[in-house]
Amino acid sequence: MKIWKIILLIIAIAAIAAAFVVYFFIYSKPHRDYERAKPDLEIAAEDLYRAFIEDEQMAAETFNGKVLLIDGTLSGVEQVADDMVVLYFVFEEGMFGGEGVRCTMLVNHHEQALQMEAGLEIVVKGLCTGFTGTDVILEHCSFP
Amino acid sequence: MMYNRLLTTILLIGLHLAAISQVHLTRNGTIRFFSETPLENIEAVNRQVMSALNTETGEFVFRLPMRSFAFDKALMQEHFNDNFVESHTYPNAMFQGQILDIESIDFSSTGEFNVVVQGELTIKDVTKTIRETGVLNIHEDHIRAQSVFIVEPGAYNIRIPTRYARNIAGEIEVSVDVVLRPQ
Known part of the structure; x- marks a missing residue:
């Protein structure tokens, strides 16, 4: 029973971390910094x-x-x-x-x-x- | 080929406009669009609109680079350019038409006039005749032309992938705002 609780906790933490990554690094990723960009x-x-x-x-x-x-x-x-x-x-x-x-x-x-x-x-x-x-x-x- | 055709067209219109020399123009007009759905509102602004009006004949044109639309979110801007309007293949949008009944407008004194504009709007590889209302504000040293109208993405071959269908409205509000000065 204790092991199941730990597994569920890990899954929940992983899901929250994944949502965080998707929101901040994909959905809300910043615009390119053109001032610092290397010219093509x-x-x-x-x-x-x-x-x-x-x-x-x-x-x-x-x-x-x-x-x-x-x-x-x-x-x-x-x-x-x-x-x-x-x-x-x-x-x-x-x-x-x-x-x-x-x-x-x-x-x-x-x-x-x-x-x-x-x-x-x-x-x-x-x-x-x-x-x-x-x-x-x-x-x-x-x-x- | 489409780009060359558009360029030729605009230059021919320009020739005609310039010949009469009643041309007002801007190189930094503004076009916004706004999409409203229960999930999210999306707005983009383009401030690189080249536009010209011949006050003698009523001829009115604008042309804009699609990549100049600025979005709040970088991801939306990427989707807009890469997947929706395919700006790598269709880099410009364009309108060429006429303000109807232009002779009823007195450009010699300041004032506000409701107008009807009719012409051809080209987005991607689709050209459609549109007829919209607008307002001309005549000032001493410039003319401000404004219009708000609806564009249906599907009518211009802008296909929204199913996974974004709930985020993007079927009718997009487009606002044109150009401050035109004598050439």
Whole structure:
């Protein structure tokens, strides 16, 4: 009788531990830390934009969902909202104005980003989420 | 091929829009969706919406990368991209259409106008004609366009695996909110 109680106790503890693991490490696992993530690819910002212009499907397969380290000459900084700062690189004038690469910065890089001026050579790391028809989008961006 | 077709379409519309030069646009519009079930509510936000409105003709377009939808839970975001919308194969969603009766709106002074928008919404490999209501708020230096409508995932070939069927609503509320500025 005592042995059965011990077995049941062990099973109960194992079940609780399994539920804990599933909830915290699978169901509620945190988003990837893109600031600390190692880049999957390094590419010039202009080459990235040209890749999407020349063959969007192939570029999407190559770059979407990847952490990219890009470099290029900054065209400007835009404070879109209180919680959203975008660095952008323009490589062409299209139907909707300047087209290129837009990098949405992580909040803790806003201050540094807002101090930057057009013409600076910069390196930015971020997650490539796709192409809007005018711009390649990088999000969760940081200065390495 | 679909991406090239979409790109060509949007550029042609852009050409037409730009030729008339009454274009207002944004590169950071917002689209949210909300799913409500007894088990859980799921919300996602996309702030990378490229959108343009021609105030002369009423032509209205938006296009967004599906991977830019941000979820509270990382696991939901993974399921959304990998299993539901298959964003690796169908990376964008797009709407191209028209605000009807645009000539009745006075864009020269501030005000709020209820509008009807009709056009084609493309998600994954499905394009459907939709007709929805919305609101245009005319401000001195921008136009804010807002609309809330319902999308049925099944209608756009978004198959929800049986094990998630109780967690995801059959009707998803989609909210569009874009602040458009003169080009």
